[in-house]
Structure formats: structure tokens, C-alpha cells
Amino acid sequence: MSFVSKLQMSAAAGALVAAFAVSPAAAERARFEFWYGLTGDLGERVQETCKRFNDSQQEFEAVCVGQGGYPNAVQNAIAAYRAGKQPTIVQVYDGGTLDLMLSGAYVPARKLMADNGYEVKWDDYFSGIANYYATAKGELLSFPYNSSTAMLYWNRDAFAKIGRDKAPATWEEVEEVARELKKAGYECPLGFNFDTWQILEQFSAIHGEPIATKNNGYDGLDAEVVFNKTKFVDHVKFFKRMADEGVFTVRTKEAGMDIVPSFASGACQMIQTSIADHGTIGKTAAADMKWDVAMLPVWNGTERKNSLVGGASLWVLAGKSEPEYKGAAAFLKFIGTPESAEWWSTVTGYIPVTNSGFEAMKAKGFYDKAPYKGRELAIESLTFTPTTPITRGIRLGGFMQIRKEVTDALQGIFAGKVGVEEALNEAAERSNAVLRRFEKTYAGKSLL
Amino acid sequence: MEKRAVFRAGSLAYLLILPQLLLVFVFFYWPTGAALYWAFTLEMPWGGGNQWVGLENFTAVLKDGKYWSSVVASCVFAFAATALALAQALVLALFVDRQLRGSRGFRSFYVWPYAVAAPAVSLAFRFIFAPETGLVAFVNQWWPGLWNPSINGAQAMALVVLCFAWKWIGYNFIFLLAALQSIPRALMEASAMDGAGPLRRMLDIQLPLLTPTFFFLLVINLTESFVGPDSFGIVDILTEGGPANATNLLVYKIYSDGFKGLDYSGAAAQSIILMLLVMVLTFIQFRWVERRVHYK
Structure with missing residues (x-):
């Protein structure tokens, strides 16, 4: 038997074992839905994120559904919310922020994480990013996700x-x-x-x-x-x-x-x-x-x-069950880890959203190498001065x-x-x- | 006196039509009713309440200059596209009816465009008519800036009209051809024996006998170009209503204001107005145009 076919055999056997081992556990996993607007290459990266999350633990399963564009993600989430069939997490672009903010149809980011026992260093987010999605007093309502400038x-x-x-x-x-x-x-x-x-x-x-x-x-x-x-x-x-x-x-x-x-x-x-x-x-x-x-x-x-920051943030919608919120919190915690942030920045052009994530990547020399060199300038641009009342963002209906x-x-x-x-x-x-x-x-x- | 057969089974009849009535209610009257209600309120997109504002949405729409330019754009689009699609289909049908060589093949060939989805047609048109990278880009090499529908509103309108007409020629063609073929041969033969040439026969016999079909197609084409999914799909892919609202048809404006701009109430008011407009238009056609139709 050649080496390659042996490898194939063992891979097949491994897959078989994995299938049997995982399926009973998968049945018990708490599922929650995540709707996103990114399309094309970036949409596939979101799917990969979900797969990475699902592979990283046995408790929850993120079901990620692309909606074919930012406006569609918002429209569909609205229609679903009005019919009581909303996803737990939805990706909302900058322009859709205020309507959602005033609607009360969401669970604030801090509350979700506190309720589920996660510690998040909220001041670790770059202020230029956080302020765009925060109240005027500075309380972050959604999770900065794909951020750019x-x-x-x-x-x-x-x-x-x-x-x-x-x-x-x-x-x-x-x-x-x-x-x-x-x-x-x-x-x-x-x-x-x-x-x-x-x-x-x-x-x-x-x-x-x-x-x-x-x-x-x-x-x-x-x-x-x-x-x-x-x-x-x-x-x-x-x-x-x-x-x-x-x-x-x-x-x-x-x-x-x-x-x-x-x-x-x-x-x-x-x-x-x-x-x-x-x-x-x-x-x-x-x-x-x-x-x-x-x-x-x-x-x-x-x-x-x-x-200013561009891109979109992740909102957790109101009216979902306890296990779904638990899953959502775990997912949001997962994408906030430095490893996830680095992976996300590597495969897309998006920038890390936290100071610690950025510092970790800089320390590893991420920005010294050719394909990623220059991306650190985006952070420099976003943090060029502390945000002023004018450069905090745009909050217009x-x-x-x-x-x-x-x-x-x-x-x-x-x-x-x-x-x-x-x-x-x-x-x-x-x-x-x-x-x-x-x-x-x-x-x-x-x-x- | 005329004899009539009457079935006296009232409740059974109602029971039998009930499913259909329910469908019509759920998919037509209910949404229309909801839109009517929203048109008189200011609706928060995510739910959570609305307030009655009376006619304010309607006055806001009717006072808006850009709304009226959309009305004009819609009319230009509908009449130009309908005229082009009907005229072209008529020419093709007349020739195919004359049994020229290959007409059997063309008979099915010309219907194809209608079977292609509007967004697919528009994508193809975008590749062909893109001013810098499309197949027609060569005209800009001869004469820089001659063709650019992304800047020039009139050209953008011409492009969407052309695209819509291209798709609808097939539909019109098949109806006109069927109508032509149902004209009794004896009429044509008799006039031919009397010395009428093909053109004379067309003007005096074929066209007058085509008017019922023509009228039917006119109503369908106009309605379709005003509110149909094809005009929406074509505008969405080709121009997104631009440049500077030149191709912002009423049906597209409703979508972009309502779903992209999240102004549900304004969009609801616009759809009520559009519905009335199409009703008036159809009424006019039946009241005045139909008089000139000969039903044999």
C-alpha cells in the first residue's frame, strides 16, 4: 500500500470515528442564529469564523446565514423581528445603527456579557471604534466586528x-x-x-x-x-x-x-x-x-x-431564549480573543478592534511582512488624535x-x-x- | 326568451371559492390594507410603535420635486419601452408570418429573451454597454465621452428602456404572431387576387384585425413597465436609479426609500399613489383607447 492511500485510509477512518463521536454531542448543542451581510470572499471568511467557533467547543452551535449585503441583513432582520423569528445576532452596518439603537429591540453588549458571566475590558476597544457604536455617554451597545477606515x-x-x-x-x-x-x-x-x-x-x-x-x-x-x-x-x-x-x-x-x-x-x-x-x-x-x-x-x-471607523458591528436582538444568549455570549467572547482577532485581520483586511489585539499582532511582527505591511497605518489614522465630539462618529437618523x-x-x-x-x-x-x-x-x- | 341553467347551491359554491378568496385576501388585500394604514402613520422600522399623522405622508410625497421627476421618469420609461417592444415585436411577427425562410426556427427563437430573468438580462447589458470596459467601449475611443450612462441621465434612461424592450419583445411577438395566424387565410388570398400587395394587405387587413391583441399587449406592457418586477430588476442592476435620479422609477424609489432608507411610511404612501396611478391609467385605456379596437 502506498503512503498516500494509507493516508487516505486513515483519514477516512478518522472521519468515521469523528462522525460517530460527535453526532450524539451535536444533538445536544444549543443552537443560535447569526445573520451577516458580508458577501463574496468576506462572506466565506465569516462562515469560516463560525466553523472555527463550532470546532472550538462542544456546547454551542452557531448557525450562520449570509443575507447577501448589508442593507439586506438589516431589512431581513427587521422583517424577522416583527414576525418574532429574529436571529440572535445580526450584523448591522454603520448607517443602520441609530434606528436599532432607538428601537429597544436589542440586548446591550455589556448586559449580555455580564449576565453570562464574561469579563470584558470595554476600555480596551479603540475609542474611535467604540464611540461609533456607543451611547453619547460612551456605553457600548453592540460589538465592533469588522472595522475599517x-x-x-x-x-x-x-x-x-x-x-x-x-x-x-x-x-x-x-x-x-x-x-x-x-x-x-x-x-x-x-x-x-x-x-x-x-x-x-x-x-x-x-x-x-x-x-x-x-x-x-x-x-x-x-x-x-x-x-x-x-x-x-x-x-x-x-x-x-x-x-x-x-x-x-x-x-x-x-x-x-x-x-x-x-x-x-x-x-x-x-x-x-x-x-x-x-x-x-x-x-x-x-x-x-x-x-x-x-x-x-x-x-x-x-x-x-x-x-472614522467603517464597517459593521454585531447586535444581539431581544426576545431570544436563555441558551441562545449563552451561545451568543460565548461566540462574541470567542471572536474577541486575540487569536481570533489576528486570524480575522489576516484573512480579511479588517483591523483589530482592541488595543491588546493590535499590540499582540505588532509584537509578533505581523505588520513587518510584505502582504500585511501598511495595514498598521489604518490604526494610526483611526487613533491619530483622541476622538473629539466631532470625530466620535455620525449619529443621524x-x-x-x-x-x-x-x-x-x-x-x-x-x-x-x-x-x-x-x-x-x-x-x-x-x-x-x-x-x-x-x-x-x-x-x-x-x-x- | 333566453333560457338559463341556474345551480342553487349557495353555500357549496362559497365553500368552493373560499380557498381562492383566502389566498387573494392573504396575499393581496391584507398587505394592501397594511400599506394603507402605514401610509397614514409614521412607522418605526423595528416596530415599537407608530403614530397617526393623517395625510402628512402624502403631502410630503406630493410636494417633493424629486417625486415628480420620478413620475416623469416612470412615464417616459413606460411609454418608450412599450412603444419599442410593441413596434419591434410587430415587425418580427409580420415577417415570421410571411413564412420566409427559417421562420419556423425564428418562431421559437424570438421568445427566448422573455424566459431570461431580468437581473440576468441586466447583467449582460451591463457587460455590453459599460462605457469603459464593455463591448461598446470602442465608441468612446473614437469620440471620448460619447457614451457614458453612469454620468449621462438620458443615456441611462435609454439603456434601461432598451433592456426592458429587449426582454418584452419576445412576449409581444408570440401574442402578435398567434393573432396574425388566426386571421382567416381567405381574406388575405382574396385581397391578393384583387391585386393588393403585401404592404397594402398589412395596412388594411392585418393591422385592423390585430387591434384587440395590440390593446391587450398595450395594457400589459404599460402596467408591467410601471409596477412590474422586470423594471425593478433592470433598474436595480443597471443604474440603481441613478445617475442623479434620472432612472429612479416610482417602483424602484419605493424600494430604495422603504427598504434601503428605512422610511416605511413614506414608501407606503408612495405605493398607494402608484396603485391609484396605474388604476387611472388602465381606466383611461379601457375608456378611450378600447373604442378604437375592432373585435371582428
């Missing part, structure tokens, strides 16, 4: 052709570099799309500019947006000017290629996107393409502030509608149909109508 990706090869080896730190420099790249024959020195997350939200945070009054909405539901009166307006004008001159280029999914594949294929030389795309670009870019990430540029003379208003405005602006100021004023006015409607829907409720 926006970075500038730049193509070293192209930069070398124009005799540069450093990423631009200011927008003045970006303009200079982009013009040189254009002159050197590059079609798309900087590619951008109409996602508001980079151009409005991250830009405003690192420049210390508010998006809305009442500290971006943290201090009350009666906040009003102010993005039509801040540096953001000049920034959009700058982008418009650059786009008109062909130095910056619109790259959207609808146009055939979004910014991430545009960068990975070498078509665009600079983009602003999430650190979570670090893994994807590493996998899809040509092996000999040299590229790197840097913190987002700021305008000259700006006192840089911390950037109907935020998805507000994002859409701004996206619509940007589309109108870059199609040349409306002026920058006119479009942004209209978007602001419409966003305020959304906020007033939201305030009225939750009349009598106040922010925690």
Missing part, C-alpha cells in the same frame, strides 16, 4: 516613473502628483466614485469639520446637517475642477469598473478606499505590481484628526437616505448638470427634511 492607495510603479517614492500627504501634493502622472501618460491618476464615506464622512472627520450640528447628532435628534457650509464644499469644487481637466476620473460599478478593480488592474494610480480592500487588492493585483497605502491626505495647514441625497448631488455635479453649491444646498435641505421626519417618527424618544 479609509486609506489612500497608491501605485509605487507609476510614482517611480515620475521620480517619486512617497505618498502625497496633502491634497496640494495630490494635485501635483496627479498632473505629473497625467503628463506621463496615465489615463486615471486618481479614480473616485460617488460613495460619500470617503469624500464626505472621512474627509470631514480628519479635517475636524462637522457634518451636522449637535456634535454630528450625538447630542439630540434635532440636529441639522451643515456639510453645505464646511470645507467639504471647496473639496468637491476641487474634485470637480480636477475631473473637468481629466486629472481625476469617475470610476463606478455602473460605468463597468469600480475604484478597487480599477486600482488593482493598474488602470488608476490612486484611490481612496477602505483598508478592508487591502486583502482583495493584494490577491487580484498583478504579482509584480508595487503598491502601498497611506493615510488620507489633508489640505495644507490642517490639524489632522482621527478618521435616516442616514442612508442622507448618504443617498449627497450621492445624488455628486452625480448631478459631476454630470455638469448643477453647480456645486446649488447641489449641496439642495442635498442639505432635503437631508434636513429626512432628519425632521425621523425625529417625528421617534417623537418622545431621546438619544441614549
Whole structure:
């Protein structure tokens, strides 16, 4: 018998034994459901997380169901909750946070862990991450899970052709570099799309500019947006000017290629996107393409502030049974361990969410090696300054509608149909109508 | 006097139609009733309460300029797509009916597009019509910036119209062909003997006799393009309502406001308005257009 077939035999025998050994135990396992929104490669990594959890212990079984996108995960969880068939844990993206927060349809993170006898060092979470999902007083309500922030990706090869080896730190420099790249024959020195997350939200945070009054909405539901009166307006004008001159280029999914594949294929030389795309670009870019990430540029003379966290957090929904909560608590404890955090950061581009997790990875030299080098800059960007009342996050009702208003405005602006100021004023006015409607829907409720 | 056979078994009849009535109630009247109720309240998405606001949702919708631009977009889409799908299907059906070479093959060939799901059609269209990477990207090499539906609203509208029409030509074609083939041969032969050419016969005999089918298809196509799942699927994949709301059809706006934006009450009010709109449209068609239809 050859060695290989022996190995196969023993593997088969092992599997058989395992099947018999596990099945009686599996029947007694307490099951709970976890619905997530991540798709594609990242969705498979979530499934792997569940498998790792299920293999790590015998008591609980996580049943993880992909919902095909962030908005779908929220919609489906809402429909299920109203029908009394909700999952125990659901992944909710940043924009869906406030509705859930005001609904009372959840079990606060601290309560869940305390009830089930787990000690969690809540102040170990990076404050920039925790504050986004915490009450105004700082009490964390959900578990930060897949966290990211926006970075500038730049193509070293192209930069070398124009005799540069450093990423631009200011927008003045970006303009200079982009013009040189254009002159050197590059079609798309900087590619951008109409996602508001980079151009409005991250830009405003690192420049210390508010998006809305009442500290971006943290201090009350009666906040009003102010993005039509801040540096953001000049920034959009700058982008418009650059786009008109062909130095910056619109790259959207609808146009055939979004910014991430545009960068990975070498078509665009600079983009602003999430650190979570670090893994994807590493996998899809040509092996000999040299590229790197840097913190987002700021305008000259700006006192840089911390950037905002993006991604989603895990909420535990109300109305489930005791064993399900026990399972959920064990699961959340599991993904919070340093080993899990490191594994998750390795296979995705997401950043560790706790200080200790980050320090442990740094100590092991995780960020020194090639494929992961540069990801530590995301943490640097997120923790650049302690969070200020403005850079804590954005707490606006109907935020998805507000994002859409701004996206619509940007589309109108870059199609040349409306002026920058006119479009942004209209978007602001419409966003305020959304906020007033939201305030009225939750009349009598106040922010925690 | 006319004789009528009457079955006097009231309760049994009701019992027999009960399952169907229940289904209609559960899947149509109940949701419509719930939507009607939500339209007059402000509903918290996660439950936990709502409050009566009377007509406020309706006035908010009707005062919204973007809502009216969606109404216009929906009308443009519905009429353009219906006209294109009907005209093209008519041409194809007339030719297949003339028994030209290969017409038997084409008869089944042209129905295929209708069998493809709208999102699949739209994905294919996206690959073909993407301005930078699609098959038509070459036009932008001749003339940079000529074709870009991701920026140009009119082009985006043309693209979704084309996509919808492509899918619905097959459906219209099969109905028109069946109608053409049910026209008595004797009529055609007689006129041919009297010296009428193919075009004359088409204008004087075939088209007038097609009007009932045409009218049926008009109603179906218009309704489908206003509220059908195909228009939704096509817009969702191709444009997501953009750029700058140029293709934000009413049916898509309801979805994106309600489910993406979590404004359930506003979306409910919009669906009530849309329902009324389609009812009025269908009424108009039956009241005025049907008069011109010849039912033999």
C-alpha cells in the first residue's frame, strides 16, 4: 500500500470515528442564529469564523446565514423581528445603527456579557471604534466586528516613473502628483466614485469639520446637517475642477469598473478606499505590481484628526431564549480573543478592534511582512488624535437616505448638470427634511 | 326568451371559492390594507410603535420635486419601452408570418429573451454597454465621452428602456404572431387576387384585425413597465436609479426609500399613489383607447 492511500485510509477512518463521536454531542448543542451581510470572499471568511467557533467547543452551535449585503441583513432582520423569528445576532452596518439603537429591540453588549458571566475590558476597544457604536455617554451597545477606515492607495510603479517614492500627504501634493502622472501618460491618476464615506464622512472627520450640528447628532435628534457650509464644499469644487481637466476620473460599478478593480488592474494610480480592500487588492493585483497605502491626505495647514471607523458591528436582538444568549455570549467572547482577532485581520483586511489585539499582532511582527505591511497605518489614522465630539462618529437618523441625497448631488455635479453649491444646498435641505421626519417618527424618544 | 341553467347551491359554491378568496385576501388585500394604514402613520422600522399623522405622508410625497421627476421618469420609461417592444415585436411577427425562410426556427427563437430573468438580462447589458470596459467601449475611443450612462441621465434612461424592450419583445411577438395566424387565410388570398400587395394587405387587413391583441399587449406592457418586477430588476442592476435620479422609477424609489432608507411610511404612501396611478391609467385605456379596437 502506498503512503498516500494509507493516508487516505486513515483519514477516512478518522472521519468515521469523528462522525460517530460527535453526532450524539451535536444533538445536544444549543443552537443560535447569526445573520451577516458580508458577501463574496468576506462572506466565506465569516462562515469560516463560525466553523472555527463550532470546532472550538462542544456546547454551542452557531448557525450562520449570509443575507447577501448589508442593507439586506438589516431589512431581513427587521422583517424577522416583527414576525418574532429574529436571529440572535445580526450584523448591522454603520448607517443602520441609530434606528436599532432607538428601537429597544436589542440586548446591550455589556448586559449580555455580564449576565453570562464574561469579563470584558470595554476600555480596551479603540475609542474611535467604540464611540461609533456607543451611547453619547460612551456605553457600548453592540460589538465592533469588522472595522475599517479609509486609506489612500497608491501605485509605487507609476510614482517611480515620475521620480517619486512617497505618498502625497496633502491634497496640494495630490494635485501635483496627479498632473505629473497625467503628463506621463496615465489615463486615471486618481479614480473616485460617488460613495460619500470617503469624500464626505472621512474627509470631514480628519479635517475636524462637522457634518451636522449637535456634535454630528450625538447630542439630540434635532440636529441639522451643515456639510453645505464646511470645507467639504471647496473639496468637491476641487474634485470637480480636477475631473473637468481629466486629472481625476469617475470610476463606478455602473460605468463597468469600480475604484478597487480599477486600482488593482493598474488602470488608476490612486484611490481612496477602505483598508478592508487591502486583502482583495493584494490577491487580484498583478504579482509584480508595487503598491502601498497611506493615510488620507489633508489640505495644507490642517490639524489632522482621527478618521472614522467603517464597517459593521454585531447586535444581539431581544426576545431570544436563555441558551441562545449563552451561545451568543460565548461566540462574541470567542471572536474577541486575540487569536481570533489576528486570524480575522489576516484573512480579511479588517483591523483589530482592541488595543491588546493590535499590540499582540505588532509584537509578533505581523505588520513587518510584505502582504500585511501598511495595514498598521489604518490604526494610526483611526487613533491619530483622541476622538473629539466631532470625530466620535455620525449619529443621524435616516442616514442612508442622507448618504443617498449627497450621492445624488455628486452625480448631478459631476454630470455638469448643477453647480456645486446649488447641489449641496439642495442635498442639505432635503437631508434636513429626512432628519425632521425621523425625529417625528421617534417623537418622545431621546438619544441614549 | 333566453333560457338559463341556474345551480342553487349557495353555500357549496362559497365553500368552493373560499380557498381562492383566502389566498387573494392573504396575499393581496391584507398587505394592501397594511400599506394603507402605514401610509397614514409614521412607522418605526423595528416596530415599537407608530403614530397617526393623517395625510402628512402624502403631502410630503406630493410636494417633493424629486417625486415628480420620478413620475416623469416612470412615464417616459413606460411609454418608450412599450412603444419599442410593441413596434419591434410587430415587425418580427409580420415577417415570421410571411413564412420566409427559417421562420419556423425564428418562431421559437424570438421568445427566448422573455424566459431570461431580468437581473440576468441586466447583467449582460451591463457587460455590453459599460462605457469603459464593455463591448461598446470602442465608441468612446473614437469620440471620448460619447457614451457614458453612469454620468449621462438620458443615456441611462435609454439603456434601461432598451433592456426592458429587449426582454418584452419576445412576449409581444408570440401574442402578435398567434393573432396574425388566426386571421382567416381567405381574406388575405382574396385581397391578393384583387391585386393588393403585401404592404397594402398589412395596412388594411392585418393591422385592423390585430387591434384587440395590440390593446391587450398595450395594457400589459404599460402596467408591467410601471409596477412590474422586470423594471425593478433592470433598474436595480443597471443604474440603481441613478445617475442623479434620472432612472429612479416610482417602483424602484419605493424600494430604495422603504427598504434601503428605512422610511416605511413614506414608501407606503408612495405605493398607494402608484396603485391609484396605474388604476387611472388602465381606466383611461379601457375608456378611450378600447373604442378604437375592432373585435371582428
